Amino acid sequence: MPVVIVDGQEIEIGADERLNCIEAARRAGKEIPHYCWHPGLSVVASCRMCLIETGQRDAATGKITMVPKLVPGCQTPVKDGTVIVTESETVKASRARVEEALLIDHPIDCPICDKAGECLLQDYHFQHGQPERRADLHPFSSRKRDVGPTVTLFVDRCIMCTRCVRFTREVAGTAELMVTSRGAKEEIDVFPGHPLDNKLAGNVVDLCPVGALGDKDFLYQQRVWFLKREANVCGGCAAGCSIHTEHNQDTVYRLKPRENPHVNTWWMCDEGRYGWHHLHDPARVLEAGRRADHARGSKAAFEPVEWAEVVTRLRSDLKQAGRLAVAVSPFLTVEEAWMLCGIARSIDPEAFLAPGFVPVAGDDETFPGGFTIRGEKCPNRRGVEGVLAQFNAGGRSWGDLLAHVAAGQADAAWITGGYPTPWLDDVTAGMFAALKAVVVQDLFDSPLTAHATWRLPAAGFAERAGTWVNVAHRAQCFEAAIRAPAGVWPEGRLYWNMLGRRGLYDPTAVRRQIAESSAAFAALAGDVPAVGIDLRIQQLAST
Amino acid sequence: MQPFKPVLLEAVGVPDGHTITSYKSRGGYAPLEATLAGRQPADVIEMVKASGLRGRGGAGFPTGLKWTFLPKDHPGPIYLCINADESEPGTFNNRILMEDDPHQVIEGIILSSFATRASTAYLYLRYEYPKSWHRLQAAIDEAYAAGYLGKNIRGTGFALDIYLHRGAAAYICGEETGLIESLEGKRAWPRIKPPFPAIEGLFRKPTVVNNIETMACVAQIARRGVDWFKSIGVPADPNNPRDPGSYGPKLYCLSGHVEKPGCYEAPLGITARELIEHHGGGVWKGRRAKAVIPGGISMGLMTESELDTPLDFAGPGKVGCLGLGTAAVVVIDDQTSIVDFLHNSARFFAHESCGQCTPCREGTSWSLRILERIKAGQGRLKDLDILLELGQTMGMMPGSTICGLADGAAWPMKNAIKKFRGEFEDTIKRTNPTGWMVTDPVPALQIVGAH
Numbered sequence: 004m005p006v007v008i009v010d011g012q013e014i015e016i017g018a019d020e021r022l023n024c025i026e027a028a029r030r031a032g033k034e035i036p037h038y039c040w041h042p043g044l045s046v047v048a049s050c051r052m053c054l055i056e057t058g059q060r061d062a063a064t065g066k067i068t069m070v071p072k073l074v075p076g077c078q079t080p081v082k083d084g085t086v087i088v089t090e091s092e093t094v095k096a097s098r099a100r101v102e103e104a105l106l107i108d109h110p111i112d113c114p115i116c117d118k119a120g121e122c123l124l125q126d127y128h129f130q131h132g133q134p135e136r137r138a139d140l141h142p143f144s145s146r147k148r149d150v151g152p153t154v155t156l157f158v159d160r161c162i163m164c165t166r167c168v169r170f171t172r173e174v175a176g177t178a179e180l181m182v183t184s185r186g187a188k189e190e191i192d193v194f195p196g197h198p199l200d201n202k203l204a205g206n207v208v209d210l211c212p213v214g215a216l217g218d219k220d221f222l223y224q225q226r227v228w229f230l231k232r233e234a235n236v237c238g239g240c241a242a243g244c245s246i247h248t249e250h251n252q253d254t255v256y257r258l259k260p261r262e263n264p265h266v267n268t269w270w271m272c273d274e275g276r277y278g279w280h281h282l283h284d285p286a287r288v289l290e291a292g293r294r295a296d297h298a299r300g301s302k303a304a305f306e307p308v309e310w311a312e313v314v315t316r317l318r319s320d321l322k323q324a325g326r327l328a329v330a331v332s333p334f335l336t337v338e339e340a341w342m343l344c345g346i347a348r349s350i351d352p353e354a355f356l357a358p359g360f361v362p363v364a365g366d367d368e369t370f371p372g373g374f375t376i377r378g379e380k381c382p383n384r385r386g387v388e389g390v391l392a393q394f395n396a397g398g399r400s401w402g403d404l405l406a407h408v409a410a411g412q413a414d415a416a417w418i419t420g421g422y423p424t425p426w427l428d429d430v431t432a433g434m435f436a437a438l439k440a441v442v443v444q445d446l447f448d449s450p451l452t453a454h455a456t457w458r459l460p461a462a463g464f465a466e467r468a469g470t471w472v473n474v475a476h477r478a479q480c481f482e483a484a485i486r487a488p489a490g491v492w493p494e495g496r497l498y499w500n501m502l503g504r505r506g507l508y509d510p511t512a513v514r515r516q517i518a519e520s521s522a523a524f525a526a527l528a529g530d531v532p533a534v535g536i537d538l539r540i541q542q543l544a545s546t
Numbered sequence: 547m548q549p550f551k552p553v554l555l556e557a558v559g560v561p562d563g564h565t566i567t568s569y570k571s572r573g574g575y576a577p578l579e580a581t582l583a584g585r586q587p588a589d590v591i592e593m594v595k596a597s598g599l600r601g602r603g604g605a606g607f608p609t610g611l612k613w614t615f616l617p618k619d620h621p622g623p624i625y626l627c628i629n630a631d632e633s634e635p636g637t638f639n640n641r642i643l644m645e646d647d648p649h650q651v652i653e654g655i656i657l658s659s660f661a662t663r664a665s666t667a668y669l670y671l672r673y674e675y676p677k678s679w680h681r682l683q684a685a686i687d688e689a690y691a692a693g694y695l696g697k698n699i700r701g702t703g704f705a706l707d708i709y710l711h712r713g714a715a716a717y718i719c720g721e722e723t724g725l726i727e728s729l730e731g732k733r734a735w736p737r738i739k740p741p742f743p744a745i746e747g748l749f750r751k752p753t754v755v756n757n758i759e760t761m762a763c764v765a766q767i768a769r770r771g772v773d774w775f776k777s778i779g780v781p782a783d784p785n786n787p788r789d790p791g792s793y794g795p796k797l798y799c800l801s802g803h804v805e806k807p808g809c810y811e812a813p814l815g816i817t818a819r820e821l822i823e824h825h826g827g828g829v830w831k832g833r834r835a836k837a838v839i840p841g842g843i844s845m846g847l848m849t850e851s852e853l854d855t856p857l858d859f860a861g862p863g864k865v866g867c868l869g870l871g872t873a874a875v876v877v878i879d880d881q882t883s884i885v886d887f888l889h890n891s892a893r894f895f896a897h898e899s900c901g902q903c904t905p906c907r908e909g910t911s912w913s914l915r916i917l918e919r920i921k922a923g924q925g926r927l928k929d930l931d932i933l934l935e936l937g938q939t940m941g942m943m944p945g946s947t948i949c950g951l952a953d954g955a956a957w958p959m960k961n962a963i964k965k966f967r968g969e970f971e972d973t974i975k976r977t978n979p980t981g982w983m984v985t986d987p988v989p990a991l992q993i994v995g996a997h
Contacts (some may be wrong), residue, residue, distance in 0.1 A: 047904045048738050051946055071943030078738055097946065100939055104908035137932055163901060182733060185716070186899035187911030200689055 005083035009033055024076035024087050024358035025053055033089045036098060036127045038212045039164040040077035043269045044173055047343060048078040050164050054097045058086035102132035108187060110159045118214030120227040122284045131214045138527060152210060153219050158190050161215035167207035174372030177201040205276040216281035220277055225256045233484035234261055234533055236471050238464030239275035240310055241420060243473030245288030246271060248465045248484035255279045255465055255485060263476055263534045281423040282463040287446055289488045292458045296439055305458045310492050317457060318350060325414035327351040330404050332359035332390060333381035334421030336469025338513040340390040342498035356396035357404035359386050359419055360426055377474055386472035389523045392418045404487055408434055420445025422460045427451055462493035469510040478527055479535035552811040552854030553795050554762050561946035564681050567758040575694060577768035580651050582702045590661035595768045597775040598793040603629055603757030604871045606859040607788050608790050613662050615744035616752045622954045623754040626664040628655055628761060630671045631713050631720040634842035635894060636874030639797035640758040644678035648685035656694060657768055659706045662754050667708045670725050673715040680959045683710055707832035711977035717898035721949045722755040735902045736949035763794055763824040780858040794856035796873055800826045803879035819853040821875055832877040841871025844954025846961035884966040885973050888958060889917040897956035906952035909940040913959060925974035934963050
């Protein structure tokens, strides 16, 4: 195995790994500061913050020969015997000078800058900068301009790392951003008439190491040091991008992509990024309600029902109605789907189980950098189908459920949702008008509400805990980032109580139970890493 | 000093010297025909290697050696780029060659393309040379008509097209990888090396970038022979195995405060004093020289006492300059303020820094603003230390930048402050009698208000 020596510490790297000095030093626990380098973009070696000293240890004699000048860590590959020095006086002086140079023209308007608190320029200044400012220049004011519908550019805060420019060229493939002018006067800009409006545009804000690119959706909404972050999974489409939900006091402020080499690498799409606003939509269904069968269609109001009462009365209502059909929404987690199916079969052993409606908008869209936005706009179809297969209801679709209802084979229906956008038309909803009991559990009212006898709220993606299985059969487990609004029991909590289980809803316990009883989910028995587990590979291994 | 008969400049002053007829009457294109008829590309490379020709563009890298860096048996295409983005302040030797003897250049390009197996050559011309552009295009057309360019040249099967490309007036396009990026239609940000252009250059194919004067020298070596070329100039230092010597004639661009500025051809190794006295007619108005730039402002400054330094590839380096550069000798007389000189130099580099690497982008701009403040009577002695530190830390040599532009900006700064520190201090003390001694840190920044 090749050995790299980082500040005297020997570390082994993989024989066929191609690492640069920054990555190799990270393995040894040494952070080499850098601005322009990003693992997902090409190397330009222009910020010069990662300058280090390197050398080569002769394999035979053990003698170390150092390169007589500083080299950029991002651009220098390591091999067996590479010596990296990240802490020498020369290196420290060089970093201090780069920090000083970057701050010469920087407005230093941290008090009004949204990036303050998570800004590399700030962090590196405190770690590597000089205590005193030698440049007696008054910086510019903070000029800003729109570069696209979602992004504002604070021109003078920019340190010209060109990560954003490279992103639009290499990953999005749209090349809206460019560099204009020369030398210290150069700026990032868009081509006239071509705003930054591609579907991945929001990533340039994440890439920006300083406060130059601001996300209009987040700008001035919250100080970053108030934000707490929870590892989540985006529910916007079947890709299931790993994200961080950043929130404060049960309010989501923004979503950020979470690095996951198996799913989304470093990126996420704008649709997912801004797709959290429905969580705080005042139109959400916020309490459980019930009305008599004959009151349907008359716009009679639902009478509020206490949750403790829902647990018992829902079961008795459905039992009374007779033959049950259940739509298991692809927005439910695997755990929720499994508990729901169990409840349904305990009410009616012959209950007809089928997946809920799967929203599709267009085809999958793959970008030059390999990132794909899926046309299937729900996060857990694979997981729900896997659960249904356990209940001998595999291979079905939403259409099968509609046909089952249309054929008069059901007396009651339980339709779960969680759909952030309208998903059902009046005609389809009308098919449920004749049933004795219709339970609608969704985020928002839909045409189906008119025919409902029970109207139950659903949880949004950040309010759920459990497991989703994405389009590539990768299962990712997550905790709830925020609590559901007051009065809302997330599905998991309701089902847990309906099953008569004690204590707080514990998705991990349910997950273990599923894994024990099902070969398809056997991989979920132990701890699931943050990047998730590929269910298929685990199945292959176990067979 | 022995009289030296110009060779590269032999067409200067000849009526219609820029036409193909005139060029052929001087013996031009005959060596090309002989080469194409009877010699192999390797022979031409060997000839250029043997001549000891070093690139005339500034860095002085041995031309033949550069050609051998091309991958062997490459399926092609291989490109030859001719750097005529002559923007180093004080330099105009390429312009003379292109305007007065374009066929000499073209013959050199054809020979070099033959040697490197390139079938496409791009001539990157700076925008500000309209006359060169017209003359070169006319000459290229003549060469096509005469069958020296195009498909199946002189029936040998060798094919070559020369494309004349006009740049858009940026100094950085003279950096070889900046030139390549610009030719590809991109922003001329120099590339990270390695890979060097010989391995991966224009359109990611092996590429050689040579200067116009180098091409003229290749033509003359083919015409007059290796021995003639080696008889001129300064032989390699036998005590230094790494010194390839400085052979051949060189075009010196003499400008500034001299009586007769101009482009003069002389053997490599002529001293600055000889050049000024014999060719330039001495420092103008009977004054003394205060400083002399040996080869474009990037190379730094020589003082009056250093004028006996030979202007070969090794000479200027011995007195603390960066090198011979483009051999653009600029004389600064004793009535000129060195502060003004350095301010002008800093202004040029701040304007021309491409802005890619932080130390150069911010360093050139900061040094300019310090010098502006010194000139405005607000200088402090401490500023000189900052300028010197910038000069010593900025550039490819300390490793802080990708290309050599920052070295070029740093050298005049370092040289001027080290060699003329007294004058800087006097100026600062005289113009800022109350504040020159202040060393306090600059007051904290004013926080910018809401916008």
